[in-house]
Amino acid sequence: MRFLEFYSTLTSSLTVEHIMTERTAFEGFAPDTSKSSAFAFLRARDYDQAPVFDSLHEILGFVEMSSLRENDQSPVADSYSKITPSHMISNSVRVVDALHELAECRFLYVIENRRIAGLVTYADCDKRPVRSLLFTLLGEFESRLIRLMGETNSDSDYWMRKLDARRQEYLIGLHQRRKAQNVATSEIECFSMGDIFQAIRDEPAIIARIGFEGQGYAARTERLKTLRDRISHPGLDLIGSFEELKSIMTDKESIFDLLRRLDS
Secondary structure, three states: HHHHHHHHHHHHHHHHHHHOEEHHHHHOEOOOEEHHHHOOOOOOOOOEEEEOOOOOOOEEEEEEHHHHOOOOOOOOHHHHHHOOHHHEEEOEEEEEHHHHHHHHHEEHHHHHHHHEEEEHHHHHHHOOOHHHHHHHEEEEEEEHHHHHHHOOOOOHHHHHHHOOHHHHHHHHHHHHHHHHOOOOOHHHHOOOHHHHHHHHHHOHHHHHHHHOOHHHHHHHHHHHHHHHHHHHHHOOOOOOOHHHHHHHHHHHHHHHHHHHHHHO
């Protein structure tokens, strides 16, 4: 099975239900809550919106930060929005499909058996399941590039000489440690994404194969390196804003295109 087929199988099992905030954890407002109080609440938590509940804790709708003012004492009942189909998504929708919808509307109420079961926002795309999918995708891309380097020139020293002396020394030591554990057979298998991009930048055949010809090589590779670093380190936010989600979606599609090129 080719990687992209495997990846499709993997993503089909990961649904919105795996990353949503469950309804029991919702924080929101009664209709008579003042807009100033709601504004302070949302700002303190860095939320874009929150639900409005009736006395039985049924959801009436939601109120968005953009509709509130800091000193407005009128109730949120005056400005909350009803939850329409455009802000709903089934709990069985694949996360990879939900990402596209979230890139358009920031948040979606999750429906299960015709009831609201949870909420998913662009911030939920920072959770481990999404990170794992992107890490798998980038890891395959790295592996493909290393394989392509080996096919172009099987001499590890050829590629090592393209790096500075300090980096070469580090990789030699890393290779020795991994070789002792039977997990690496050559130095280039220890290359980071940054090492790979440095090593292939003057290799026109490889650059053409991955479609990185012309201007913008440095910017494109730096963007992918940054994404790789952020995915790898849980302490770094992967998606800190709505705009970053759109950027991640663009990067994801770019990696898919690169893998398709390498498959062809």
